[in-house]
Amino acid sequence: MKSLKIPLIKNGTVIDHISAGNAVKVIYILQVTQSLESVVSVAMNVKGILGKKDILKIENRELARREVDKIALIAPKATINIIRDYKVIKKHRVKLPDEIIGIAVCPNPTCISNYKEPVESRFIVIDKEIPRIKCYYCERELEEIADKIIS
Amino acid sequence: MNFKGKDIISIRDFSKTEINFILKYAKKMIPYAKGEKTTDILHGKVLSSLFFEPSTRTRLSFESAMNRLNGKIIGFADPTATSQKKGESLADTIRMAEAYSDIIVMRHHLEGAARLAAEFSNVPVINAGDGAGRHPTQCFLDLFTILLEKKKIDGQNVILLGDLKYGRTVHSLAYALALYGAELTFVSPKNLQMPKEIVSECKELGANIQSTSKLDKAIRNADVLYVTRIQKERFPDAEEYNQVVGTYQINNELLNNVNENLIIMHPLPRVTEISPEVDQTDFAVYFKQAFNGVPIRMALLSLLTGETL
Ligand SMILES: [Zn+2]
Secondary structure, eight states: OTTOSSOOOSSEEEEEEEETTOHHHHHHHHTGGGSTTOOEEEEEEEEETTEEEEEEEEETOOOOHHHHGGGGGTOTTOEEEEEETTEEEEEEEOOOOSEEESSBOOSOTTBGGGSSOSOOOEEEEEETTTTEEEETTTOOBOSSGGGGBOO | OOOTTOOBOOGGGSOHHHHHHHHHHHHHHHHHHTTSSOOOTTTTOEEEEEESSOOHHHHHHHHHHHHHTTOEEEEESOGGGSGGGGTOOHHHHHHHHHHHOSEEEEEESSBTHHHHHHHHOSSOEEEEEETTSOOHHHHHHHHHHHHHHHSOOTTOEEEEESOTTTOHHHHHHHHHHHHTTOEEEEEOOGGGOOOHHHHHHHHHTTOOEEEESOHHHHGGGOSEEEEOOOOGGGSSSHHHHHHHHHHTOBOTTGGGGSOTTOEEEOOSOOSSSBOGGGGGSTTBOHHHHHHHHHHHHHHHHHHHHTOOO
């Protein structure tokens, strides 16, 4: 954790290696701002060994794997560090789940998911590495995923 | 193999083994579809036939299939008659239809509509076309026609001709033919070529693929010529459209130098793509193809309700 340019936190989650500029979208996807207890701090454009990155710190909340894995959509290289008493007790790289519910919007204007139906948008992950996803309903693949995030 | 309670949304949901099973079972339905034999396996069953978008041909084919099996049909053929016009969600219409029937057939103008309907229905949903999207029963009947006419699908030289870019039913067909190991030639005007992702999908399935805009050369070695309609709206001006349509006109002159066992297919309705003179030749199977929709749909209605011959 010494490499972090933002102050250490006592307990919580640090998300490192977010592609530069995407931290705000990650916050949106995680919806952490809705839980008022957490202090969230953001460092953007931090110079790392692999170029610029964003870092996100969420105090007093340990994000579960299934909660956080979906951020791989826009931050495929992100690592999750769970902090207890200033120590990293768990660390893992995000990995996309098989399906993404909500979060993004299907770009197809004639897709049923864009009409008033009692369903959330739903996407099948076809490639976890790149990443590539396609709409469960119309099967259209999403391009420029970051732009299709609901906000 | 048990299909009871399953949905038919996309041909991609089926393995080759499953498709084979369905095609084989559809063969058994032929004498019943022709009225040579009778059966009442679907006696007491009700089909909801929900056509949010009109399609007389597909609807009549399904209704004939249900009637031949002695089932009953409720539903609508005209979207203006539905409560969707009054703002009801598709999900609610489906919940209602589910309560009234044992199986649902639906056509809708929005892509993915059938997939959504299946989520809200405990009775099987058959997709009879969702907008520019999928039309799996058409794909089944196309495969069935090739199988009946040619005895096998693998190794056949199949030309897909026409609008290969926007016609998504032709994408599903290309996929299914590749799955069966057919050799594919895509013939289309430059602006309406088969999308790259479909071509690579077919290649991944091991199909040999050629693409060209020239029909006269490609047709010489073809076993199957599958013709689709080219819509005027796809072209910037009428002149360009007329030129393209002229090049792909199927007439007896074009058919002088072809394989004598060639079959010509078309999902119908045709406009000017195939001259009426071709109808009299042995090449023309498109009317048989239309009939084949009935045994295929009978087979699906039977398998999905679990009431089999
Ligand atoms: Zn969609």
